[in-house]
Amino acid sequence: MYRLVDGKGRARLAVVTGGAGGIGAATCRRLAEAGAAVLVTDVQTAAGESLAAELRSAGHPAWYHDLDVGSEDAWRRVRQAGLSLHGRASILVNNAGIDVVRDMAGTSLADWDRLFRVNSTGMFLGMKEFADDLHEEAVETGQLSSVVNMSSICGLIGVAFQVAYCATKGSVRLMSKAAALEYAALGKKIRVNSIHPGTVDTAFAAQCLKELGEVGFAPSPEEARAAIARAHPIGHMADPYEIADAIVFLASDASRFLTGSELTPDGGYTAQ
Numbered sequence: 001m002y003r004l005v006d007g008k009g010r011a012r013l014a015v016v017t018g019g020a021g022g023i024g025a026a027t028c029r030r031l032a033e034a035g036a037a038v039l040v041t042d043v044q045t046a047a048g049e050s051l052a053a054e055l056r057s058a059g060h061p062a063w064y065h066d067l068d069v070g071s072e073d074a075w076r077r078v079r080q081a082g083l084s085l086h087g088r089a090s091i092l093v094n095n096a097g098i099d100v101v102r103d104m105a106g107t108s109l110a111d112w113d114r115l116f117r118v119n120s121t122g123m124f125l126g127m128k129e130f131a132d133d134l135h136e137e138a139v140e141t142g143q144l145s146s147v148v149n150m151s152s153i154c155g156l157i158g159v160a161f162q163v164a165y166c167a168t169k170g171s172v173r174l175m176s177k178a179a180a181l182e183y184a185a186l187g188k189k190i191r192v193n194s195i196h197p198g199t200v201d202t203a204f205a206a207q208c209l210k211e212l213g214e215v216g217f218a219p220s221p222e223e224a225r226a227a228i229a230r231a232h233p234i235g236h237m238a239d240p241y242e243i244a245d246a247i248v249f250l251a252s253d254a255s256r257f258l259t260g261s262e263l264t265p266d267g268g269y270t271a272q
């Protein structure tokens with residue numbers, strides 16, 4: 001079990017975007033169990049508040065704050081909230097993401113822009129807003145801060161009917177590497193890594209499977225689900241906690257020599 005505390009035993013502050021559901025919620029639970037103070041952020045206020053209350057009732061320091069990741073002003077408010085609730089962040093998990101499964105002809109410019117705003121611009125804004133705090137906290141504690149950017153297997157390989165999504169997730173991969181190198185060049189004590197899960201059993205995946213059925217990939221969501229499970233050599237889709245555990249590793253000092261790298265918890269999907 002990794003310990004997300006500083007040298008004085010004080011909880012490190014982790015900010016998680018898209019934290020109210022799916023992989024984000026599993027990540028908030030795992031970060032809290034590892035000793036972090038967790039600032040859950042999302043656009044789903046009720047679900048986010050409920051998760052923060054659940055974590056507090058289990059004895060963990062945790063709060064919820066609204067954050068639409070595409071809004072620079074909202075990022076500023078979240079940073080201020082974190083500073084007054086706990087102090088400077090040392091972990092940023094840029095997890096929020098959306099998808100559209102559609103052929104290219106049917107993908108509108110509005111779809112394209114919407115996906116880039118959340119999946120790519122949101123991560124750029126988050127790193128910009130928190131860079132100084134992440135660095136200063138690391139200087140004070142002597143522990144490198146960590147940014148984990150959520151990409152996908154779709155950021156490593158092309159997937160049919162996901163042109164816009166693959167474009168956004170590919171951008172996350174190289175944005176993360178460029179940021180990691182820039183921070184290193186500037187002497188900023190911040191590691192940046194991207195994570196590339198295979199299909200994870202969340203509401204997001206259920207919607208993708210439904211849309212795959214609609215574009216003719218499989219006659220029914222059940223058959224699309226079975227085909228997707230078979231496509232992962234390990235034999236099943238991931239449980240969100242299988243990804244959350246990998247994120248906690250990247251957040252923790254156990255991965256302290258990793259920066260600009262890619263972690264690929266994909267059940268062997270991209271090894272084929």
Ligand SMILES: NC(=O)c1ccc[n+]([C@@H]2O[C@H](COP(=O)([O-])OP(=O)(O)OC[C@H]3O[C@@H](n4cnc5c(N)ncnc54)[C@H](O)[C@@H]3O)[C@@H](O)[C@H]2O)c1
Binds near residue numbers: 021023042205
């Ligand atoms: N589920 C998968 O198969 C899978 C695979 C690889 C990568 N991913 C990525 O993992 C991340 C989480 O996916 P998930 O499966 O948990 O999805 P999910 O839909 O269950 O959760 C995504 C969360 O992001 C939030 N969100 C949406 N728009 C937002 C915005 N503008 N600002 C802030 N939050 C916003 C949603 O409210 C939701 O709580 C995404 O980036 C996704 O692309 C998912």
